[in-house]
Amino acid sequence: MVFKEKNLPPQCPPTDAVQKDVEPVYRFIENDTLQEIDFLNHRERNITYRSEQKCEALAISFFTTEQAAERLRKKFKRKFKEKILLKGKITEECGIHKTENDHLNLWLFQDVNMLNVFPVE
Template sequence: MINEMHDIAKNVQAQQVDASSAITPSYKEHLPPLCPPSDASPPARQKVWRFTDNNPVIAHDFLSYRALKRQVLPGTDACRASSCSVFTAPCELSKLPKLREKFVAELNIDEKSGLAKKKRKHIDLWMFTSFDPVANTSKVFEKSDLKR
């Protein structure tokens, strides 16, 4: 009888661990409290574009400004600074002359990529640990190849 109760307790504990891991996803980067924000949601299957330093891309190309310890725009909170910044249209990147020496990566994302918050043609993407942005990059090209 005691062994049965012990087995039941172990099963309940295992179920609680499984349930808690299903509720709390694991993210690629350490995120600040309350991040991603409550209005972030799984992205639809789509192509997005991101500036990169490398061609071919490497994992480092998809780190957030916060992980890279780069200065962010005034008014950018720690949560947004912890996201991977991508765009829904490649032509939006051509409007950023400050980043003229960069490459542009075309990235395929979906609901398994992470949580996202879209604002106009920009998306903050908080990637799940299980998502590999390098493997989901379909092509990389020079910024000069973008059409205005």
């Protein structure tokens, strides 16, 4: 398995991360049109994160329920107010992931184009 992110810290992804299909998943996107920027991790987007969260910051964040995503929007109103919540899927070919409390972190494999995988017809 070759990951998109080349400089993963030790123990990242976690040893209990799995590789399997998950549908539906939900992701906040920038506007009505799905774009490449919508599938960049925190480091790629230059979003600050705590050093102890480096592994999570190198993953792409999804929710396994719409309610969990809306709870986050409510908690961080300013940041997520204008974002669009989109329903999609991830497949085992995307990478490996770990889910905790309806939040899924996906460590993406190299050469995966989420613009082709995520949208649900």
